[in-house]
Amino acid sequence: MSTVITSIDHPSAARRAGVRPGEKLISIGGHEIVDVLDYRFFGYDADPELVLESPEGERRTLRVRKPEGEDLGLNFDTYLMDEPMPCSNHCLFCFVDQMAPGCRDTLYFKDDDARLSFLMGNYITLTNLSDREAQRIIDLRISPINVSVHATDPKLRCTLLGNKNGAKSLDWMRKFGAAGIEMNGQIVVCPGWNDGEQLQRTMEDMAEMGFASCSVVPVGLTKYRKGLAKLRAVDYDDACAIIDRVEAYAAKCLAERGSRLFFCSDELYLRARRPLPPEEAYEGYVQIENGVGMLRSLITEFEAGLKLEEDPVQEFSFTVATGVSCAPFLELLLEELRQKFPQVTGRICPIVNDFFGHTIDVAGLVTGQDLIAQLKGRDLGERLLMPVNMLRHGGDVFLDDVHVSDVERALGVPVTVVDQDGYDLLDAMLGRK
Numbered sequence: 001m002s003t004v005i006t007s008i009d010h011p012s013a014a015r016r017a018g019v020r021p022g023e024k025l026i027s028i029g030g031h032e033i034v035d036v037l038d039y040r041f042f043g044y045d046a047d048p049e050l051v052l053e054s055p056e057g058e059r060r061t062l063r064v065r066k067p068e069g070e071d072l073g074l075n076f077d078t079y080l081m082d083e084p085m086p087c088s089n090h091c092l093f094c095f096v097d098q099m100a101p102g103c104r105d106t107l108y109f110k111d112d113d114a115r116l117s118f119l120m121g122n123y124i125t126l127t128n129l130s131d132r133e134a135q136r137i138i139d140l141r142i143s144p145i146n147v148s149v150h151a152t153d154p155k156l157r158c159t160l161l162g163n164k165n166g167a168k169s170l171d172w173m174r175k176f177g178a179a180g181i182e183m184n185g186q187i188v189v190c191p192g193w194n195d196g197e198q199l200q201r202t203m204e205d206m207a208e209m210g211f212a213s214c215s216v217v218p219v220g221l222t223k224y225r226k227g228l229a230k231l232r233a234v235d236y237d238d239a240c241a242i243i244d245r246v247e248a249y250a251a252k253c254l255a256e257r258g259s260r261l262f263f264c265s266d267e268l269y270l271r272a273r274r275p276l277p278p279e280e281a282y283e284g285y286v287q288i289e290n291g292v293g294m295l296r297s298l299i300t301e302f303e304a305g306l307k308l309e310e311d312p313v314q315e316f317s318f319t320v321a322t323g324v325s326c327a328p329f330l331e332l333l334l335e336e337l338r339q340k341f342p343q344v345t346g347r348i349c350p351i352v353n354d355f356f357g358h359t360i361d362v363a364g365l366v367t368g369q370d371l372i373a374q375l376k377g378r379d380l381g382e383r384l385l386m387p388v389n390m391l392r393h394g395g396d397v398f399l400d401d402v403h404v405s406d407v408e409r410a411l412g413v414p415v416t417v418v419d420q421d422g423y424d425l426l427d428a429m430l431g432r433k
Contacts, residue, residue, distance in 0.1 A: 002076060002077045002078070002081060002082070003024050003025045003026070003033050003034075003039075003076065003081055004022065004023070004024050004025075004076065004077065005019065005020075005021055005022065005023050005024070005025060005074050005075065005076065006021060006075050006076055006077055007021055007075045008020075008021060008073055008074060008075065009071075009073035009074075009075070010073075011073075012071070012072065012073020012074075013064050013065065013066035013070060013071075013072055013073060014050075014064055014072045014073045014074050015073060016064075016065070017050075017062055017063070017064040017065065018062065019050070019052065019062065019064070019072075019074065020052075022054070022055050023052040023053060023054055023055075024052065024053040024054075025039070025050065025051075025052060025074065026050075026051040026052065026053050026059065027050070027051040028042040028043055028045075028048050028049070028050055028051075029042050029045060029048050029049055030049070033081075034081075034082075035080055035081045035082045035115065036076075036079065036080050036081045036082075036115060036119065037115050037118070037119075037136070037140065037142060039072075039074070039081065040119075041140045041142075043071065043072045043074075044068065044069055045068060046066065046067055046068040047063060047064065047065055047066065048063075048064055048066075048072075049061060049062070049063050049064075050062045050063075050064055050072075079119075080113070080115055080116070082115075084109075084111045084113045084116060085111060085112055085113035085114070085115075085128060086109070086110060086111060086112065086128075087110035087111060087112035087125075087128070088112065088127060088128045088163060088165075089110075089112065089125055089127055089161045089162055089163045089166075090161070090162030090163065091160060091161050091162055092159070092160055092162065092190065092193070092228070092229040092231060093160070093188055093190055093219045093220075093221075093229075093231060094110070095220055095222070096109075096110050097228060098221065098222040098224045098225050098228060099222070099224065100222065100224050100355055100356060100400075102400060102401070103399050103400055103401065104392065104397065104399065104400075104401050107399065112124050112125055112127065112128055114126070114129060114133060114137060114142075114145060117145045117146050117147075118142050118143070118144070118145055121146060121289060122146065123146045123147065123148045123186050124145070124146065124147060124148065125147070125148045125161055125163075125166070125169060126147060126169035126172050126173065127161060127163045127165040127166055127168075127169050128165070129169065129172060134172050134175070137176065137181060138175065138176065138179045138181065141179075141180070141181065142181070143180075143181045143182040144181075144182035144183065144184055144212070145176070145181065145182075145183055145184075146183075146184045146185070146186070147173060147183050147184070147185050147186070147211075148185075148186050148188070149173070149185045149186065149187055149202060149206060149211075149214070150186075150187055150188055150194055150202070151187075151193075151194045151198055151201075151202050152170060152201060152202045152205035152206065153198060153201060153202075154166070154167035154170060155167070156193070156194060156198060157170065160190070160193065160194060173206075173209050173211075174209050176209075176210075177209040177210030177211070178210070182212050183209070183210065183211045183212060184211065184212055184213050184214065184286070184287070185206055185211045185213070185214035185215070186214065186215050186217065186290055187199070187202060187203075187214060187215070187216045187217070188217055188218075188219050189216060189217065189218055189219060189234060189238075189242055190219045190231055191219075191231075191232055191233075191234055191235075191238045192232070193231075195238065195241070195242060196241070196245075199216075199242065199245055199246075200245060200249065203246070203249050203261075203262055204249070206261075207253060207257070207261055211261065212259075212261075212286075213259075213261060213262075213263065213283075213286045213287050214261060214262050214263070214287070215263055215264075215265055215287040215290035215291070215292045216242065216246050216262060216263065216264050216265065216268070217264075217265040217267065217268070217290060217291060218233070218234035218238075218239070218242075218265070218267055218268055218271065219231060219233065219234065220359075220360060220365075221233050221357070221359050221360075222356040222357045222359070222360060223356065223357030223359075224356075224357075233359045234268070234271055235271070236271060236272060236273065238271075239268045239269075239271035239272035240272045240274075242264065242268055243264050243268055243269065243272055243274065246262050246263075246264050247264070249262060250262045250263070259283060260281070260283060263281075263282065263283075263286075263287045263292045263293070264292070265290060265291040265292050266291050266292065266293065266294055266295045266296075266325075267291060267325060267362065270325045276295055276296045276299075277296065278296075279293075279296055279297075279300055282296060282297075285297055291362075294420060295326065295329055297420075297422065298329075298333075298420065298421070298422045298425065299329065299332075299333065299422065300422065301421060301422025301423050301425075301426075302333050302336075302422030302423070302425055302426050303333075303336065303422070304422070304423075305422060305423045305426040305427075306336060306337065306340060306426060309340070309341075309426070309430075313341045313343060313344060313430055314343070314431065315343045315344070315345075316343075316344050316345075316381075316382060316429075316430060316431035317344075317345045317346065317381030317382050317383075318345075318346045318347075318380075318381045318382060318383045318384070318385055318416075318428070318429060318431070319346065319347050319348075319349055319375070319378075319380040319381050319383075319384050319385065320334075320346065320347070320348045320349065320384075320385045320386070320429075321349050321351055321366070321371055321375065321384060321385070321386045322348065322349070322350060322351065322363045322366075322386075322387060323350065323351065323353070323361050323362045323363035323364070323365070323366055324350040324351070324352060324353070324361035325361040325362055325363075326350075326362070326363050327348050327349075327350035330348045331348050333425070334346055334347075334348060334429070337426075337429055341430070344429065344430060344431075345381065346381065346429060347381075349374070349375060349378075351363075351366045351370050351371055351374055351375075352370070352374065353365060353366060353367075353370060354370050354373070355367040355369065355370050355399075355400060363387050363389060363390060364387075364389040364390060365399065366390050366398075367398050367399050367400040367402065368398035368399075368400055368401075368402025368403070368406060368407055369398075369400055369402055371386070371390075371398075371402075371407055372402070372406075372407060372410045372411065375411055376410060376411060380411060380413045381413075382413075382414075382431070383413060383414050383415070383416050383428075383431070384407070384411060384413050384414070384415045384416070385415075385416050385418050385425075385428045385429070386415060386416075386417060386418065387417075387418055387420060388417050388418060388419050388420060389420060391404070391417065396417075404417065416428050416433050418433070
């Protein structure tokens with residue numbers, strides 16, 4: 001833990017008040033500052049009183065003049081003012097445990113930090129939450145938090161998470177719900193473990209606990225599972241059974257509570273070879289970060305943009321690289337584009353995941369080396385288009401540490417990174433990006 005101030009924003013309320021880099025932030029408004037949650041919560045108030053300590057150990061009190069909600073402008077060694085809390089679980093289905101060698105170093109670190117759940121949207125299991133930290137969530141009304149639930153049968157949850165605290169953390173979910181803390185959940189379905197009646201129980205318990213929403217997603221299995229628990233992928237029959245159960249209970253929740261609460265991921269509909277639900281079924285895409293409604297949103301936006309498109313369009317050729325599962329939907333969008341603008345020529349190239357294994361078919365896990373190997377020597381047109389979720393957030397690096405510039409050099413074609421947005425995809429296909 002470090003509350004030493006490394007720098008101060010310019011301009012900022014703290015700089016105007018005379019706070020100095022190198023001082024340690026002891027308290028705000030009489031409340032001890034332990035980490036970023038305390039800093040963000042107590043620093044929210046108007047005109048807070050700060051207690052600061054110099055490197056020599058001398059303390060002073062300073063009033064900072066600012067409106068409520070304005071950030072103080074202080075920066076610390078780390079974003080959390082602490083080290084991230086590592087995961088203490090040994091989940092049977094953990095994706096990190098089946099990560100291929102040679103990926104980015106950060107991909108091998110497992111965090112399970114409640115602070116990152118609130119601040120960054122990470123999903124946590126609550127198994128390493130101390131009583132103090134859990135009570136602080138309630139006292140500070142830290143909300144929303146995202147919880148990886150998977151099962152609410154205590155014994156099964158302990159088994160799935162490989163952690164005896166899997167049962168105790170269910171109590172915290174109930175207490176958070178009773179305290180009005182908004183919780184969003186996730187259930188990773190492992191056939192033969194937490195599907196069927198166990199899935200039904202989990203959904204019913206989560207509704208009773210007060211969860212605001214929950215995604216239901218299939219387990220992801222790579223070819224690097226040597227020495228790990230025997231699991232099998234969700235197949236056609238599994239996907240159909242999961243969708244039927246979730247849809248039936250979601251309809252009940254909608255009738256009784258005004259919200260579905262439970263949403264199947266796009267991947268489940270693809271595996272079941274079923275059409276995607278209509279846009280209204282996603283309730284504003286509350287679980288889109290978990291792959292729920294991404295395709296429906298993309299299609300809706302693309303088609304809306306295409307209807308509005310009246311400007312002259314020049315000849316343009318391109319190739320779209322994507323995952324195997326998404327390719328058929330992009331083919332349909334490309335055909336709609338061709339019908340309106342025949343002078344635009346493109347192709348969709350699904351990239352088979354040789355790196356992680358062929359059971360992995362989503363675009364977000366396509367690596368740079370697979371992209372290069374499968375597209376090298378092909379006529380890709382004027383540009384190669386690829387979705388942003390193939391890359392590290394805010395960066396230009398694939399999971400295997402290959403850079404976009406490496407792909408451009410290897411394939412001899414400029415690369416356009418497309419946002420997860422139908423309008424952006426349309427602009428890219430028309431050569432406007």
